Amino acid sequence: MSPIDFFIDLANPDLAFLPKALAVAVMSSIICGVVGCYVVLRGLAFIGDAVAHAVFPGLAVAFVVSGNLVLGGAVAGVLTAVLVAVFSQNRRLKEDSIIGILFVAAFALGIVVISQAPGYAGSLQQFLFGSITGIPDSDLYVVGAAAAAVLLAAFGLHQQFVAVSLDRESARALGLRVFWLDLALYVLVTLAVVISVQTIGNVLVLALLITPAATARLLTDRLAVMMLLAPIVGALSALVGLYISWSWDLPTGGTIVLVLTAVFLMSWLFSPRQGVLARLIARRRAVPVSVSTRPTAATPVTRTMPTATSPSDLVLEDAHL
């Protein structure tokens, strides 16, 4: 199927679920891209994974009682996030142990709850791996409103999130409420996950949160650029992933994640500063000056700097050797 055929299908009223799925996937990617930057920079990928699992019992309960899935997932995720933040105050147990206990317990609870629903196996598969056909119209508005709220909160608290990410002790000394800021971030992660889980699935949603932000980190040393690049990478990957999935009848969530991973690998290889290729080229260009090739004062040369930490630092042009 050509891209034009795909866009024709998007406009086909008989395939109304397709543009809805695309809209939710793109909105999810934008939100996850922005929130994911904080998650990646603070090394909280495990928390993202935990929250992704923690929303499951909420989704299951909402499904069993025919309630709103987004709302059910959000309540369960926020509840788990609060529990993690509270239990983490006990220094005897590290945060990752608390998360490990709570998210598996939450996931187990979800499985027990959903097993009580008719058509258990199909529902479970839909939750775990996503589906583009099951998004009701009402969810579009809920997702849109939640997305706007998440973006507003992220930008409103940006300066504080950055201060806490840089140095928690100094942030406390400045009077910032670090506990509440951690909690706010966990809540934003929860909402981003809940919004995304319907199209991409419970198991794969972590990729939407982590991979675009990690890709953007490889491409820039500027936070503002990173927070712009990550949602763009996520949204374009969602579009391409949905197109490929629709064209070749592949699972949507899995295809989007594979596209994201391919983009990440390309950045890892070809990033202008941090890429493997750029490092190799810089290393080959940084040839030590030998006696036989010692230049005259008029000839610029390249010399190696043994303490350099980045490829661009490896090359020092010096016309006065």
Next chain:
Amino acid sequence: MTSALKVRNLAVDLGGRRVLHDVDLTVDSGELVALIGPNGAGKTTLLRTVLGLQRPAAGRVLVEGRVAKPGRADIGYVPQRHDFAWDFPISVAGAVATGLSGKLGLLRRPAAAQWEAVVDALDRVRMTGFADRPVGQLSGGERQRVLVARALALRPAVLALDEPLTGLDMPTQELLGNLFADLSHEGRAVLMTTHDLLGAIGGADRIALLNRTIVDAGPPARLVADPDLWTATFGVSRDSALLRMLRAAA
């Protein structure tokens, strides 16, 4: 001179163990006090208590006449260098501006006057030319200057510095040592923990010897003349070569 920082009968417990007891210390405006003691003496704990981050078990800490509390704009804090996430994708100016984040409300970015404070702070540590550089590309000395600038952006009356000269080369130690002296001459109260005994003797107005409690505090020349104080603080012998060197330096 007025007392910017007063610590009275302070005791601090950590993990059920008393790590500081009967601590009395005063730092006046316009004074640079070096807090010296062995590892585990409670130097960082005392600084954290001054910042309001650690609750005293007894006694009290007054900053500019008010009980120490996080967020009091009167204190600029410079933590140890390894406490900062240097791999974070942020510019030097951006990192310094986070020193003002306690003053910003929700949905607020630093205003023009606050950016002016950032520019001034960078100028004080001679990092103006590095303003746009990512912090991850800085050397150890440059990183320390960023942390000092972040504390100065608040334009604080009191500076609490946790080992700001450790691991720095001689030019950076000289630059920062002179800066701390200048800041105290301008009327700020500066309390600095350090293991650099020679630097403290040469640069501080007073030295406070700490080992769970203040053993003594006074002008460097008086303290180095009394070997018993150093024996009580560090457990070194009275005829230690280091003590002889300190006396010569004083």
